[in-house]
Amino acid sequence: MADEAGLRISPFADYKPLMDRGAALVEANRCLNCYDAPCTRACPTSIDVPSFIKKIAHDNLRGSARVILEANILGASCARVCPTEELCEGACVLHDLHEEPIQIGRLQRYATDPVVLGQKPLFQSAPPNGRRVACIGAGPASLGCAAELAQLGYEVVAFEKASEPGGLNTYGIADYKMDYATALAEIAWVKELGVNVQCNTEVGKDIPLASLFEDFDAVFMGVGLDGVSAIGIPGEDLEGSQDALDFIAELKTRPKEEVSLKGLSVAVIGGGNTAIDAVTQASRLGAERVYLVYRRTRERMGAYAHEQELARRDGGIFVLEAAPAEILGEYGRVIGLKCQKTRSDAQGGLEPVPGSDFVLEVDRVFRATGQAKHRAFFEQLEGLEVDDRGRVIADEDGRTSVERLWTGGDCVSGGQEVVNAVAEGKRAAQSIHQTLEGAR
Amino acid sequence: MADLSCTTAGIKSPNPFWLASAPPTNTGYQVANAFEAGWGGAVWKTLTDGQPIVNTWSRYGALDYNGVKMMGFNNIELITDRPLDVNLREIYEVKKRFPNNAIIVSLMVEATREAWHDIVKKSQDAGADGLELNFGCPHGMSERGMGSAVGQVPEYTRQITEWVQEVASVPVLVKLTPNVADVRYPARAALEGGADGVSLINTINSIIGLDLDTLAPRPTVAGWSSHGGYCGPAVKPIALNMVSQIATDPQTAHLPISGIGGVSNWKDAVEFIALGASSVQVCTAVMHYGFRIIEDLCDGVSNFLDERGMTLDELRGASVERIHEWKELDLNYVINARIDQDKCIGCGLCYTACEDGAHQAIFSERRADGRTYVEVKPDACVGCNLCSLVCPVDGCIEMVEIPNDFERCSWEDVTSGNGTLAPRPVHD
Ligand SMILES: Cc1cc2nc3c(=O)[nH]c(=O)nc-3n(C[C@H](O)[C@H](O)[C@H](O)COP(=O)(O)OP(=O)(O)OC[C@H]3O[C@@H](n4cnc5c(N)ncnc54)[C@H](O)[C@@H]3O)c2cc1C
Ligand SMILES: Cc1cc2nc3c(=O)[nH]c(=O)nc-3n(C[C@H](O)[C@H](O)[C@H](O)COP(=O)(O)O)c2cc1C
Ligand code: SF4
Ligand code: SF4
Ligand code: SF4
Numbered sequence: 001m002a003d004e005a006g007l008r009i010s011p012f013a014d015y016k017p018l019m020d021r022g023a024a025l026v027e028a029n030r031c032l033n034c035y036d037a038p039c040t041r042a043c044p045t046s047i048d049v050p051s052f053i054k055k056i057a058h059d060n061l062r063g064s065a066r067v068i069l070e071a072n073i074l075g076a077s078c079a080r081v082c083p084t085e086e087l088c089e090g091a092c093v094l095h096d097l098h099e100e101p102i103q104i105g106r107l108q109r110y111a112t113d114p115v116v117l118g119q120k121p122l123f124q125s126a127p128p129n130g131r132r133v134a135c136i137g138a139g140p141a142s143l144g145c146a147a148e149l150a151q152l153g154y155e156v157v158a159f160e161k162a163s164e165p166g167g168l169n170t171y172g173i174a175d176y177k178m179d180y181a182t183a184l185a186e187i188a189w190v191k192e193l194g195v196n197v198q199c200n201t202e203v204g205k206d207i208p209l210a211s212l213f214e215d216f217d218a219v220f221m222g223v224g225l226d227g228v229s230a231i232g233i234p235g236e237d238l239e240g241s242q243d244a245l246d247f248i249a250e251l252k253t254r255p256k257e258e259v260s261l262k263g264l265s266v267a268v269i270g271g272g273n274t275a276i277d278a279v280t281q282a283s284r285l286g287a288e289r290v291y292l293v294y295r296r297t298r299e300r301m302g303a304y305a306h307e308q309e310l311a312r313r314d315g316g317i318f319v320l321e322a323a324p325a326e327i328l329g330e331y332g333r334v335i336g337l338k339c340q341k342t343r344s345d346a347q348g349g350l351e352p353v354p355g356s357d358f359v360l361e362v363d364r365v366f367r368a369t370g371q372a373k374h375r376a377f378f379e380q381l382e383g384l385e386v387d388d389r390g391r392v393i394a395d396e397d398g399r400t401s402v403e404r405l406w407t408g409g410d411c412v413s414g415g416q417e418v419v420n421a422v423a424e425g426k427r428a429a430q431s432i433h434q435t436l437e438g439a440r
Numbered sequence: 441m442a443d444l445s446c447t448t449a450g451i452k453s454p455n456p457f458w459l460a461s462a463p464p465t466n467t468g469y470q471v472a473n474a475f476e477a478g479w480g481g482a483v484w485k486t487l488t489d490g491q492p493i494v495n496t497w498s499r500y501g502a503l504d505y506n507g508v509k510m511m512g513f514n515n516i517e518l519i520t521d522r523p524l525d526v527n528l529r530e531i532y533e534v535k536k537r538f539p540n541n542a543i544i545v546s547l548m549v550e551a552t553r554e555a556w557h558d559i560v561k562k563s564q565d566a567g568a569d570g571l572e573l574n575f576g577c578p579h580g581m582s583e584r585g586m587g588s589a590v591g592q593v594p595e596y597t598r599q600i601t602e603w604v605q606e607v608a609s610v611p612v613l614v615k616l617t618p619n620v621a622d623v624r625y626p627a628r629a630a631l632e633g634g635a636d637g638v639s640l641i642n643t644i645n646s647i648i649g650l651d652l653d654t655l656a657p658r659p660t661v662a663g664w665s666s667h668g669g670y671c672g673p674a675v676k677p678i679a680l681n682m683v684s685q686i687a688t689d690p691q692t693a694h695l696p697i698s699g700i701g702g703v704s705n706w707k708d709a710v711e712f713i714a715l716g717a718s719s720v721q722v723c724t725a726v727m728h729y730g731f732r733i734i735e736d737l738c739d740g741v742s743n744f745l746d747e748r749g750m751t752l753d754e755l756r757g758a759s760v761e762r763i764h765e766w767k768e769l770d771l772n773y774v775i776n777a778r779i780d781q782d783k784c785i786g787c788g789l790c791y792t793a794c795e796d797g798a799h800q801a802i803f804s805e806r807r808a809d810g811r812t813y814v815e816v817k818p819d820a821c822v823g824c825n826l827c828s829l830v831c832p833v834d835g836c837i838e839m840v841e842i843p844n845d846f847e848r849c850s851w852e853d854v855t856s857g858n859g860t861l862a863p864r865p866v867h868d
Contacts, residue, residue, distance in 0.1 A: 032787045034786075035791050036806060038810060
């Protein structure tokens with residue numbers, strides 16, 4: 001189906017649309033209400049899935065939302081963005097009956113949207129305990145930490161360098177899963193718990209790092225990952241060559257007409273979920289041809305199988321075992337991407353195939369070859385241990401090698417999901433509480 | 441295709457399926473459509489003479505369960521609100537057009553001999569193949585001394601049945617109310633009054649639920665409500681029991697029965713017939729899905745009979761001899777639950793059910809691969825069936841007989857000193 005902008009599918013199309021009551025009841029009643037439910041065990045925030053689903057079946061939506069949001073304060077986001085196929089739904093026992101698993105994500109959305117997007121209060125924070133905690137960044141990890149602490153009576157301030165909070169959940173996740181306005185509406189709801197967010201404030205630049213340790217009892221670092229670094233091939237500075245994350249952020253925050261790719265051809269470099277998202281989004285913005293250029297074979301792609309499938313259905317053309325060699329330009333603008341075929345050996349080593357150069361005629365090149373780490377920032381924190389891949393080292397409670405500094409999210413994992421970041425932020429909050437207040 | 445034609449208390453119909461006296465038999469138009477669709481008989485919506493009948497607008501309420509609509513159904517509707525002469529004319533016309541189908545006319549008038557004589561004669565003149573005396577309606581009409589107000593007093597039941605039989609030239613069925621302590625008493629009274637058969641059950645007194653927004657009971661009539669008659673799939677077990685009580689009572693064992701209550705499919709019908717019913721009547725399922733359900737009712741029963749090489753007559757009452765008093769049941773019949781590990785999906789429902797709701801006889805453990813493993817502890821299992829009832833996988837939990845060396849032994853045997861009980865599981 002094509003609309004007048006020539007889009008096959010609306011870029012706003014909901015990947016997991018809101019269910020109406022009838023559909024939700026049928027689905028909720030399919031749930032067996034398992035004992036020691038595997039879906040709950042597969043959820044990084046351990047949401048009691050059978051419990052919230054049973055409440056949906058009984059029209060107790062508020063109770064259902066409470067079960068979800070008590071475990072995961074960004075439950076409304078996670079309902080949309082979680083790769084449920086890999087998590088809860090992937091673990092559902094109905095697979096063994098050769099039935100479709102319960103649509104846990106959609107049911108979670110059905111229960112949480114009315115509360116979260118309806119800005120209805122659900123939790124009451126404890127009276128102030130006089131303690132202050134600072135969060136660096138206001139992405140999912142920091143929000144998970146801040147929401148937990150605020151409810152325990154802490155004064156929490158999250159310093160965020162971007163102009164709006166939410167991190168990649170606001171700016172990075174493909175629009176068909178999570179749109180900008182919804183992400184911000186959810187954060188407005190979280191802020192009502194007493195979380196204070198100061199945007200346009202980069203720690204280490206706009207305010208000194210040391211001041212956090214002076215003014216606050218504890219610090220949580222949820223800085224995530226940095227942008228995608230340059231690949232190191234000629235032509236990367238041409239107009240039309242861009243970090244895929246910047247492209248996605250642009251289409252999420254600006255009117256769609258302004259970022260339309262109608263009639264253009266696009267090459268996305270990379271094989272992970274970000275590359276897949278860039279392909280899907282470019283295609284839904286009307287691009288005529290969208291290539292995904294990846295050095296290795298399909299089996300080696302980091303992207304989830306179900307997302308690869310989505311990109312293929314959106315018309316993405318996979319150019320595999322091809323390494324980008326040069327971005328070609330004319331008058332300072334991209335006109336093509338020169339690639340070279342590659343061969344993998346049994347050990348996974350790569351070698352270029354001599355004389356195999358070919359050119360994809362494209363107007364845009366998006367690099368999605370992996371986000372860099374905030375190495376320079378970490379160096380400012382004296383004594384902070386970082387592993388050889390630039391990931392912060394923390395124990396399972398998020399405690400770092402620096403006193404009074406906790407962390408969690410992508411800067412520790414090197415890049416996982418929103419739900420992992422929320423879980424780690426929450427766990428760190430509990431550890432902070434235990435340390436400062438001696439609570440269990 | 442098995443021969444489904446049958447006779448109920450002398451009333452012949454091409455199959456045992458009759459529409460019960462209810463909205464689907466309100467008009468000649470509907471009954472004719474039903475006969476076209478294949479229904480064997482129809483019990484006309486109850487006629488009366490005398491006081492005008494006026495209905496409330498909001499009349500029905502439903503009990504939905506776990507996403508299933510209309511598991512149970514209730515109504516506060518009265519008997520027909522159409523003029524008697526219109527109904528009689530339509531009965532005459534439909535009977536003329538469908539001479540082989542059974543038209544039974546349901547009746548309810550004030551408790552005088554004249555009123556009953558009059559309406560019986562009029563119905564017979566219109567061509568009725570049989571009469572059904574509505575002594576069951578539990579709402580509205582009962583406040584006026586009719587319906588269940590008659591059915592609840594065996595003396596009235598017998599008396600009116602006698603009046604009817606004084607002028608009846610066609611078979612007379614008495615429709616019983618379940619709103620009694622023991623349905624055998626009104627059944628015996630009907631027999632004493634000369635009834636040719638009984639129909640049961642009528643609806644059960646009920647409040648179907650509240651509107652939780654307003655806290656008004658449903659169906660809500662300008663904010664108020666009234667108790668109504670309960671029917672639909674949820675009442676079938678109650679109806680089956682009452683049918684079997686009449687079929688096993690030595691005094692009424694031979695009394696023809698038209699079974700009613702929650703019949704929705706052919707399997708329900710087989711159950712009623714096996715417990716002694718000659719015909720079965722259907723209301724809620726038709727109100728839900730329309731006349732066409734008759735296709736599967738006939739087809740299903742016919743296939744069932746063909747597959748077993750059985751006739752409808754042989755099926756009738758086949759299970760009656762298996763209904764006994766509890767004290768006669770064999771206490772040395774031992775069964776245990778067995779889980780087929782290849783089929784088990786690890787949902788743990790059996791564990792929760794046995795642990796919290798039965799006898800803590802299922803062991804459960806989370807295995808290294810993340811699955812929940814369950815196993816029955818044979819020494820603790822009392823063979824209650826619960827786990828096999830909750831298990832979502834077909835054939836995964838089987839109740840298997842554990843043979844023992846003891847003779848059969850009932851409670852009666854125990855108390856009379858004639859038997860030895862096999863040892864029971866020991867509980868710590
Ligand atoms: C393209 C893409 C698609 C994705 N799709 C999904 C998906 O579908 N589902 C899913 O669950 N996950 C998805 N993810 C992953 C998910 O977005 C991240 O795992 C999650 O956002 C990590 O949260 P975080 O808080 O650790 O980091 P971030 O979300 O990166 O947040 C870090 C925040 O810290 C701020 N910050 C950094 N340094 C400073 C500083 N010095 N001072 C102040 N603020 C600072 C940043 O501006 C940012 O707002 C996707 C990621 C990408 C890149
Ligand atoms: C297996 C079983 C055994 C029961 N035993 C008794 C009993 O011994 N005494 C009693 O008063 N009620 C007994 N009941 C009836 C229950 O107390 C209750 O009244 C009935 O189950 C209706 O409630 P429910 O359908 O909402 O569960 C029993 C019910 C079940 C299912
Ligand atoms: S595993 Fe599936 S069926 Fe079982 S509780 Fe979870 S969602 Fe329900
Ligand atoms: S039959 Fe009853 S006692 Fe035995 S295992 Fe099953 S639920 Fe438990
Ligand atoms: S209920 Fe059935 S499928 Fe579920 S764990 Fe028990 S035996 Fe297995």
